[in-house]
Amino acid sequence: MRLPKFAYFAPRTVEEALNLLADHGEGARVMAGGTDVMVKMIHGLLKPTAIISLLEIEELRGIHFDAKDGLTIGATAPLADTASHPDIVKYYPALVHAIRSMANVEVRNMGTVAGNICNAAPSADTAPPLMVMNGEVNLASLKGQRRLSLNEFFRGPGVTNMIHGEILTSIHVPPPLPKSGVSYQRISARCGVDIAAVGVGVGIVLAGEACKDAKIVLGAVAPVPMRALETEELVQGRERAQELLGQAGDRAAQEARPISDMRASASWRRKMTAVLTRRALDEAFERASRR
Amino acid sequence: MKHQIRFTVNGDEYVVAVDPRRTLNEVLRDDLNLTGTKLGCGTGDCGACTVIVEDRTVSSCLTLAVSVNGKAVRTVEGLAPSGEELHPIQEAFVKTGAIQCGFCTSGMEMAAAHLLSRNPSPGEEEIRAGLSGHLCRCTGYNQIVEAVSVAAEAMRNSKTEEVKG
Numbered sequence: 401m402r403l404p405k406f407a408y409f410a411p412r413t414v415e416e417a418l419n420l421l422a423d424h425g426e427g428a429r430v431m432a433g434g435t436d437v438m439v440k441m442i443h444g445l446l447k448p449t450a451i452i453s454l455l456e457i458e459e460l461r462g463i464h465f466d467a468k469d470g471l472t473i474g475a476t477a478p479l480a481d482t483a484s485h486p487d488i489v490k491y492y493p494a495l496v497h498a499i500r501s502m503a504n505v506e507v508r509n510m511g512t513v514a515g516n517i518c519n520a521a522p523s524a525d526t527a528p529p530l531m532v533m534n535g536e537v538n539l540a541s542l543k544g545q546r547r548l549s550l551n552e553f554f555r556g557p558g559v560t561n562m563i564h565g566e567i568l569t570s571i572h573v574p575p576p577l578p579k580s581g582v583s584y585q586r587i588s589a590r591c592g593v594d595i596a597a598v599g600v601g602v603g604i605v606l607a608g609e610a611c612k613d614a615k616i617v618l619g620a621v622a623p624v625p626m627r628a629l630e631t632e633e634l635v636q637g638r639e640r641a642q643e644l645l646g647q648a649g650d651r652a653a654q655e656a657r658p659i660s661d662m663r664a665s666a667s668w669r670r671k672m673t674a675v676l677t678r679r680a681l682d683e684a685f686e687r688a689s690r691r
Numbered sequence: 692m693k694h695q696i697r698f699t700v701n702g703d704e705y706v707v708a709v710d711p712r713r714t715l716n717e718v719l720r721d722d723l724n725l726t727g728t729k730l731g732c733g734t735g736d737c738g739a740c741t742v743i744v745e746d747r748t749v750s751s752c753l754t755l756a757v758s759v760n761g762k763a764v765r766t767v768e769g770l771a772p773s774g775e776e777l778h779p780i781q782e783a784f785v786k787t788g789a790i791q792c793g794f795c796t797s798g799m800e801m802a803a804a805h806l807l808s809r810n811p812s813p814g815e816e817e818i819r820a821g822l823s824g825h826l827c828r829c830t831g832y833n834q835i836v837e838a839v840s841v842a843a844e845a846m847r848n849s850k851t852e853e854v855k856g
């Protein structure tokens with residue numbers, strides 16, 4: 401057995417899970433698909449004393465969409481189901497693209513969007529598209545519920561603003577606005593098999609031909625998936641043009657704060673930030689003009 | 692503390708007492724002697740350990756055995772219904788030379804079974820995407836991709852025959 405010693409629980413309700421989490425204190429971990437938790441335990445990076453699996457909690461599994469309230473992705477809905485859900489395919493194509501470019505079939509069958517978000521890797525592929533679409537997380541604890549914008553969720557690599565005793569119950573994304581378009585672009589050494597070396601999400605809303613609202617999030621080039629606020633400002637009020645795309649790419653590359661690691665050097669990451677920002681912005685304009 | 696779990700593997704019911712630290716891969720191979728499922732990387736990267744839980748492929752090296760309590764597991768040993776004749780996927784792998792050392796084969800075949808259950812006529816790109824989590828150090832992949840496409844055709848033909856007959 402390569403895993404550390406832990407007690408295992410598979411509660412049937414959120415309340416039961418919250419009680420277990422409180423009873424077992426700091427050493428307790430919730431687990432959804434386990435594709436991050438298991439790998440970290442195998443590598444000795446995580447040694448929980450208790451694992452609380454969320455997979456048997458029926459109420460956390462669903463995916464719901466309606467045109468007024470938008471999209472709710474339950475905490476244990478598998479990545480694969482999220483990417484093949486007909487409403488998500490229709491209304492949130494950038495999220496679908498992000499998920500399909502992640503990992504492989506088996507990991508997408510096991511892993512969840514919530515796990516990807518809670519794991520808080522700077523390279524988490526679902527973070528940029530969800531953030532530019534104004535995604536929020538619903539958190540539950542024994543004290544009650546709260547909702548947090550994903551823009552305020554990440555604090556550092558592996559660290560979020562959730563507090564111990566909280567469980568993410570679902571992710572909420574508002575319905576897409578008229579004339580809005582979202583794109584996610586990522587690059588890695590060996591397509592999906594590798595974690596993204598850079599990922600860029602862009603979401604824009606048009607008024608006529610001009611961009612009246614832009615959100616740009618850069619993945620894997622800072623300790624957290626980061627908003628490129630200066631680039632957003634630069635795009636504001638502008639129309640789609642090669643010149644704008646180039647300027648936005650350059651600005652995003654300046655704003656990025658990449659490091660060099662085994663996946664890529666900082667300077668290459670900066671260059672790719674420019675390229676991917678250009679592409680994502682172009683596709684977001686394209687999609688917005690068609691809606 | 693050990694947990695008693697009850698689950699089926701290829702239709703046979705098992706009741707096993709397992710330590711929660713043990714993976715499904717360990718229990719299949721070491722307790723149930725179903726060694727068709729391999730262990731390669733042990734961290735989700737190679738696909739050698741792939742099995743089907745309920746209706747989808749998972750990496751058995753990243754699955755805790757306790758988590759399959761009450762579930763139906765399918766391994767390569769259960770791919771062919773009779774256990775004697777080969778499944779069309781296995782036949783195609785043999786016929787096209789998609790097997791050399793065979794270490795990746797059971798995982799590849801389970802992935803192919805999952806893919807074909809969702810998409811009976813996958814194109815080459817779809818086959819490659821479906822197998823992207825599976826590493827083969829021998830064949831160079833082309834024969835494996837061909838095998839899946841040959842199997843898909845055989846399975847489609849036997850379906851239409853069933854309907855006709």
Ligand SMILES: Cc1cc2nc3c(=O)[nH]c(=O)nc-3n(C[C@H](O)[C@H](O)[C@H](O)COP(=O)(O)OP(=O)(O)OC[C@H]3O[C@@H](n4cnc5c(N)ncnc54)[C@H](O)[C@@H]3O)c2cc1C
Nearest residue numbers: 432433434435436437503511512515516518524525568735
């Ligand atoms: C081979 C392989 C390839 C991968 N490729 C990619 C990739 O390309 N891109 C990418 O972004 N990721 C990748 N990953 C990482 C991983 O698969 C994803 O992050 C996945 O979405 C995690 O989901 P999970 O349900 O398995 O999370 P788990 O491992 O179950 O949990 C992850 C973390 O979130 C916490 N958590 C989970 N659910 C909740 C909840 N509801 N409330 C509170 N906390 C919670 C857990 O305690 C843990 O800290 C890869 C992993 C593997 C093994």
Ligand code: FES
Nearest residue numbers: 731732733738752
């Ligand atoms: S052994 Fe499980 S994926 Fe390699």
Ligand code: FES
Nearest residue numbers: 791795827828829
């Ligand atoms: S046949 Fe040897 S690893 Fe694929």
